[in-house]
Amino acid sequence: MLVGDAGAQDGPLDSSSWEQxxxxxxxxxxxxxxxxxxxAxxxxxxxxxxxxxxxxxLHTYTPGTMAGWLHRITTNLFLDQARRKQRIRFDALTDEAAHRLPSALPTPDVAQAERLFDADVEQALASLSPEFRAAVVLCxxxxxxYDxxxxVLGLKLGTVRSRIHRGRAQLRKALAHRAPGPGRTRLSGPRPQLATGGAR
Incomplete structure (x- = not known):
């Protein structure tokens, strides 16, 4: 069973799908x-x-969107880690899986992820609570x-709106010194959407 780039999955997964x-x-x-x-x-x-x-x-996955499933797993593992206030424990892979998992991600992908934001933005994001950070990053x-x-987070829509609104407000405050102005250059790289407009 193959999983396409768009993330759609037409049937149950098995171990042969994992490498792909x-x-x-x-x-x-x-x-x-x-x-x-x-x-990193x-x-x-x-x-x-x-x-x-x-x-x-794999045996519990039901047909749906692979990307959404991965977002859910990634975010919930991160939040679990934050709640425990300790590093995520790396569980040993089975022999069957270990030889398939790349030892390192492709360098261009790592480099792209690491250069999205400069140090000020990274610090501002890190200052958010894990719950606010997760909501802002996902959005x-x-x-x-929002839906x-x-x-992904298993929350009510109103809670999501509140976390994004409050997270963006904290980012605006943390990055106030970077606001564009006469003689100021814009923040390099993609910027958090700090506006608090209507629902997405």
Missing amino acids: IVTEHSARVYRLAYRLTGN HDAEDLTQEVFVRVFRS DVEGLT EIAD
Whole structure:
């Protein structure tokens, strides 16, 4: 059973699908993991833990959107880590899975994830609570709608709106010194959508 780039899955998964899932989605998962954790080492640990969880949960996957499933696993593992206030424990892979998982993600993907924001923005994101950070990253970096974020996080829509609104407000405050003005240059790289307009 193959999983297409668009993330659609037409039937139950089995272990033969796992290698292709890793190949097609590892860069995307790493990018999200990096935005959530704020550093390459933790992002690599989180990415590998995600695919350990995927491998162990293939039999429970029901037809749907692969990307949404991976968003949910990645974000919930990150939040679990934050609640425990300790590093994610890296569970050993089975022999069957270990030889299939790349030892490192492709360098261009890692470099792209690490240069999205400069140090000020990274620090501002890191200052948010894990719950606010997850909501803002899913919305303003990953481009998910409020409804999709509510599904990923298992929250009511109103709670999602509140977390994004409050997270953006905290980012605006933290980045106030970077606001464009006469003689000021714009923030390099993609900027968080700090406006608090209507629903996505």
